[in-house]
Each structure stands twice: as structure tokens, then as C-alpha cells.
Amino acid sequence: MQIAREQLSEILGTSIPDSVTAVDAVTHDSRAVRAGGAFVAIPGFTVDGVTFVPQAMANGASLVIAERDVPGAPTAVVPDARVALADLAVEVAGHPSRELTVYGITGTNGKTTTSYVLHAILSAAYGAEHTGLMTTAEIVVGSEREAAVRTTGEAPQVQGNLERMRAAGVTHVVLETSSHGIHLHRVRGTRYAAALFTNLTRDHIDLHGSMEDYYLTKRRLFEWTDGPKLSNADDEYGARLARDVPGTLTFGVVESADYRISDARVEGAGTTFTLRTPEHGDLTLRTPLLGDYNVHNVAGAAAIALETGMDPDTLVRAVAEMAQVPGRFERVPAAVDRGFEVVVDYAHTDVGLELVLQVARDVLAAQDGDGRLICVYGAAGDRDPAKRPLMGAVASRLADVAIVTTDDAYTEDPQAIADEVMAGADAGDTTVVLDRREAIRAALAQARPGDVVVVAGKGHERVQHLPTGDVDFHDATVVTEELARA
Ligand SMILES: CC(=O)N[C@H]1[C@@H](OP(=O)(O)OP(=O)(O)OC[C@H]2O[C@@H](n3ccc(=O)[nH]c3=O)[C@H](O)[C@@H]2O)O[C@H](CO)[C@@H](O)[C@@H]1O[C@H](C)C(=O)N[C@@H](C)C(=O)N[C@H](CCC(=O)O)C(=O)O
Numbered sequence: 001m002q003i004a005r006e007q008l009s010e011i012l013g014t015s016i017p018d019s020v021t022a023v024d025a026v027t028h029d030s031r032a033v034r035a036g037g038a039f040v041a042i043p044g045f046t047v048d049g050v051t052f053v054p055q056a057m058a059n060g061a062s063l064v065i066a067e068r069d070v071p072g073a074p075t076a077v078v079p080d081a082r083v084a085l086a087d088l089a090v091e092v093a094g095h096p097s098r099e100l101t102v103y104g105i106t107g108t109n110g111k112t113t114t115s116y117v118l119h120a121i122l123s124a125a126y127g128a129e130h131t132g133l134m135t136t137a138e139i140v141v142g143s144e145r146e147a148a149v150r151t152t153g154e155a156p157q158v159q160g161n162l163e164r165m166r167a168a169g170v171t172h173v174v175l176e177t178s179s180h181g182i183h184l185h186r187v188r189g190t191r192y193a194a195a196l197f198t199n200l201t202r203d204h205i206d207l208h209g210s211m212e213d214y215y216l217t218k219r220r221l222f223e224w225t226d227g228p229k230l231s232n233a234d235d236e237y238g239a240r241l242a243r244d245v246p247g248t249l250t251f252g253v254v255e256s257a258d259y260r261i262s263d264a265r266v267e268g269a270g271t272t273f274t275l276r277t278p279e280h281g282d283l284t285l286r287t288p289l290l291g292d293y294n295v296h297n298v299a300g301a302a303a304i305a306l307e308t309g310m311d312p313d314t315l316v317r318a319v320a321e322m323a324q325v326p327g328r329f330e331r332v333p334a335a336v337d338r339g340f341e342v343v344v345d346y347a348h349t350d351v352g353l354e355l356v357l358q359v360a361r362d363v364l365a366a367q368d369g370d371g372r373l374i375c376v377y378g379a380a381g382d383r384d385p386a387k388r389p390l391m392g393a394v395a396s397r398l399a400d401v402a403i404v405t406t407d408d409a410y411t412e413d414p415q416a417i418a419d420e421v422m423a424g425a426d427a428g429d430t431t432v433v434l435d436r437r438e439a440i441r442a443a444l445a446q447a448r449p450g451d452v453v454v455v456a457g458k459g460h461e462r463v464q465h466l467p468t469g470d471v472d473f474h475d476a477t478v479v480t481e482e483l484a485r486a
């Protein structure tokens with residue numbers, strides 16, 4: 001949408017140089033500027049966006065928006081460039097969220113999974129072509145799916161995707177909303193129809209400074225939302241949120257929860273539990289998802305769907321029939337015919353690995369047989385080397401057979417990373433197979449009926465970063481290919 005000079009001045013609250021008549025696009029990235037668009041120079045964490053003004057001008061920027069005057073460029077000076085970026089992005093996109101029902105999902109863990117569950121429920125109710133999803137893993141517009149770059153993109157991406165959805169006839173959108181997204185104004189100006197909080201644990205303190213600030217940042221989403229608000233009563237901060245923001249309902253196992261979870265159990269190839277609801281009595285929900293935490297994720301998504309008017313029968317059916325969540329304890333269908341399970345999971349820290357292997361152990365325990373746990377994993381390069389031996393120790397403790405392989409090694413030598421992992425592992429049950437495909441092949445070759453194979457580290461990702469360059473690699477696809485070859 002074209003924004004004329006007077007309107008620009010009003011939106012940005014500042015004067016606009018005489019040479020500018022209108023802009024029809026806005027970006028914070030000089031490389032993405034096109035003729036007639038505005039470039040917002042963000043003082044970044046690493047570099048000042050003003051550095052890129054010459055490139056933006058060379059690409060045809062008609063206006064520069066910055067926190068100080070940039071000599072030689074038509075500049076609008078604003079107090080906060082990120083706020084200006086968001087305000088202008090919303091206008092350029094034509095306020096798409098006003099015509100959409102946007103569900104915001106926030107919290108430290110479980111955002112992506114909860115978003116997928118809710119998206120499945122909304123798709124069952126309103127038709128897949130009328131639903132949209134923006135998550136860490138994917139952006140889904142009706143039947144089109146594409147890989148995501150960020151959990152919550154910068155404002156032009158968020159607004160651009162909402163506008164794309166609106167134009168494609170989407171009516172209901174799930175927007176995974178990170179604390180970075182809120183803090184850095186990436187979702188500013190978005191009208192949220194409903195909001196859900198999963199939990200809050202120590203994370204991103206580098207950005208927020210303290211847990212208190214981290215919490216208050218997440219809470220802002222609830223202050224913006226007029227419609228239904230749901231929070232996890234079993235989480236300390238979730239319970240506080242429900243006290244702090246009037247009208248917030250809760251879900252959880254505690255007796256006082258408005259949507260109360262009980263009787264959760266692993267059953268067949270999934271999990272079953274009872275959800276006591278304020279208006280529809282007790283619902284029995286069966287989900288193909290495994291893991292205790294997924295009971296909360298499904299319960300939260302179900303509660304917010306009911307609060308926004310979902311029919312309970314549609315909800316129960318949608319939850320039972322939903323597809324796997326990409327890279328979150330994702331069970332590869334091709335393995336089921338062989339009588340064993342192969343699970344792909346994004347766990348890439350010792351804590352994450354422990355959690356996923358424990359869920360796999362619970363699955364084996366529920367089978368009550370002599371199935372073994374086989375784990376393929378590795379540690380990333382160029383970051384956090386301290387976790388490497390810890391990952392080795394966790395895998396040796398919980399898996400019966402472990403294969404150390406290459407994750408995203410970036411610039412580091414994969415053998416050197418594997419050696420550090422092996423320093424914590426038990427050499428008796430662990431082998432090293434550096435080539436990731438060969439490691440998966442070796443694990444599948446050993447799998448017998450009743451076993452669970454966990455391929456950890458990369459989840460939904462489709463590229464492996466190696467010192468020799470990036471290669472296409474998607475664990476679930478490679479597992480499927482290797483099963484077909486065997
Ligand atoms: C910590 C953080 O959020 N950083 C974000 C921040 O980076 P920055 O301030 O360092 O940017 P910078 O590199 O200094 O560049 C400054 C400006 O110059 C621009 N630039 C840069 C190069 C160029 O050639 N031309 C140009 O115009 C950049 O677009 C930017 O606007 O602004 C950039 C663009 O505006 C973001 O891409 C970048 O995300 C980085 C890559 C990132 O990794 N963010 C993660 C931590 C993040 O946001 N994660 C959350 C999920 C967290 C979770 O829940 O786990 C998410 O929502 O994805």
C-alpha cells in the first residue's frame with residue numbers, strides 16, 4: 001500500500017524531507033531495498049544500520065528512517081527505529097491483523113508444538129485453506145508451506161506474511177510469538193484475538209537482563225489481547241500471569257485450573273488424557289504426540305480453541321488426527337511397518353537430549369517388552385563446547401546403543417567435536433560415525449521390532465552447516481530414504 005508524505009509524517013511522528021512524496025515498501029535490510037521503498041537503519045546489537053545507508057540509496061531507497069540525521073540522505077529522524085519499522089510495516093501491509101483472527105502463543109518451551117496443535121484444530125474447523133501458521137519451523141499459508149528463518153520475523157516479515165494470508169483467503173492465524181519478537185517490536189501493531197502462555201524458565205537473560213523483565217515482556221502480549229487469554233497454572237509464572245492479567249483463564253493439573261488435566265497416560269501410539277472444561281464437561285483427548293509436556297501443549301491449544309467458540313467434537317477429532325510436529329519428537333511413518341519407531345527431535349543440548357531420551361524410555365516402558373533405545377546424536381560446532389561431554393554422558397546413561405555423529409559443525413573439525421563428546425560417553429556402548437547419513441543407516445541396521453531409534457539435534461532443519469560448506473540434509477527424509485533402501 002502506498003503511504004503519502006503527510007501520512008508518513010503522522011505515522012512516524014516526525015517531519016519528512018520535501019523530496020519524498022510517498023513510499024510503498026519498508027525494510028530494515030539494505031540488501032532488500034527496492035526503488036521507492038523506505039530503509040529503516042536499526043542500531044543493531046553488532047552493527048549500526050546507518051552503515052548501510054549508501055547501499056540502501058544505491059538500491060533506490062526514497063526515504064531513510066534513522067535515530068539520527070544521515071547527511072546526504074533524505075532522512076526522517078525518529079526516537080526508536082524498531083518502533084518506526086513496525087508502525088510503517090503495519091501501514092504498508094494495510095493492517096492485515098484487523099481482518100484476521102490471530103492467536104498468539106508465547107512462553108519459553110512448547111510454543112512451536114502448541115502452535116501446531118492449535119493450527120490442526122483450526123484447520124479441521126475452518127478448512128486448511130483458511131488457516132495460517134508462523135512458527136520456528138515453518139510458515140504455512142493455506143496449503144503452502146515454507147521453512148521459517150526466525151521464530152518471530154522482523155515486522156516487515158510478520159506483516160507481509162499476515163497480508164499474504166489475508167489476500168489468500170486465510171481467516172485464522174497462529175502466530176508463535178517469541179520474547180525477542182515482543183521486546184524488539186517485531187509484532188507491534190498486530191491485533192491479537194487470543195493469547196496463550198506455556199511456561200517460563202531461565203532463558204534469553206542476555207536480552208532481558210532478568211527473569212522479571214523476561215516475564216514482564218511476555219506479559220505484554222496479554223495486555224494487548226482483548227479476547228480469550230489462557231495460561232499454564234502449573235507453571236509459577238503462568239499462575240502469576242493469571243493473577244496479574246484480569247480475565248486470564250488457566251489450564252493444568254492443579255485442581256484450581258479452569259481447564260483441568262487428569263488421567264494422562266501413554267496409550268497405543270499416543271497419549272490420552274481427560275480435560276475438564278467449564279462449559280463442555282469432561283473431554284477425552286487422544287493425541288498422537290508423546291511426552292508429558294505435550295499433554296500441556298494439547299490442553300492449552302484445546303482450551304484456547306474452546307474459548308474462541310470451537311465445537312468440542314471437531315476439537316476431539318482434530319487432536320486425534322493431527323499430523324506430527326516437524327522435528328519435535330516427530331515419528332517417521334515409514335518405520336512403523338518395520339515394527340520399530342524412529343523419532344526425529346530438535347534436542348541439541350544435554351538437557352534437551354535427556355528429556356527426549358526419557359520420553360523414549362517411557363514409550364519403551366509402556367510397551368513392556370525388551371525393546372532397546374538407539375540414539376544418533378552429535379554436538380554443534382562454534383558454540384558451547386562445555387555441553388559436549390555432558391551430551392555424551394546423557395546418551396550413555398539413557399540409551400542402550402549410541403552413535404555419535406556430526407551436527408552443524410560450522411567451522412570446527414567434526415572429529416574433534418566427536419572426541420569431546422566421547423570424553424563424557426561410555427565407549428562400551430558408543431561408536432562414532434561422522435557422516436550423518438551413514439550414522440542413521442548404522443542405527444537403522446541395528447533396529448529390531450520394539451526398538452526406538454532417536455535421531456537428535458537437527459529436528460525440522462533442512463541444511464547441515466559443515467566446514468566444507470552447507471549441504472541439504474533433513475533427518476526425517478534421510479531416515480525415510482534409508483528405510484526404503486534397506
Ligand atoms: C539478538 C537478535 O535478536 N538480533 C537480531 C538483530 O540483530 P542485530 O541487532 O545484531 O543486527 P545487526 O547485525 O547489528 O544489523 C543491524 C541492522 O543492519 C541491517 N543490515 C545488516 C547487514 C547489511 O548488509 N545490511 C543491513 O541493512 C540489519 O538488517 C539490521 O537491521 O536484528 C536483526 C535484524 O533486524 C535480526 O536478524 C537479529 O536476529 C538474530 C540473527 C538472531 O539470531 N535472533 C534470535 C536470537 C531471535 O530473534 N530468536 C527468537 C527466538 C528466541 C526463542 O524463543 O528461542 C526469534 O523470534 O527467532
Ligand SMILES: Nc1ncnc2c1ncn2[C@@H]1O[C@H](COP(=O)(O)OP(=O)(O)OP(=O)(O)O)[C@@H](O)[C@H]1O
Pocket residue numbers: 107108109110111112113114136151198199293294296297328329345346347352355356
Ligand atoms: N510444555 C512444555 N514444557 C516444557 N518443555 C517442553 C514443553 N513443550 C515442549 N517442550 C520441550 O521443548 C522442546 C521444544 O519444543 P517446542 O519447539 O514446541 O518449543 P518452543 O518454545 O517452540 O521452542 P523453539 O522456539 O526453540 O522451537 C521439545 O522438544 C521438548 O523437549
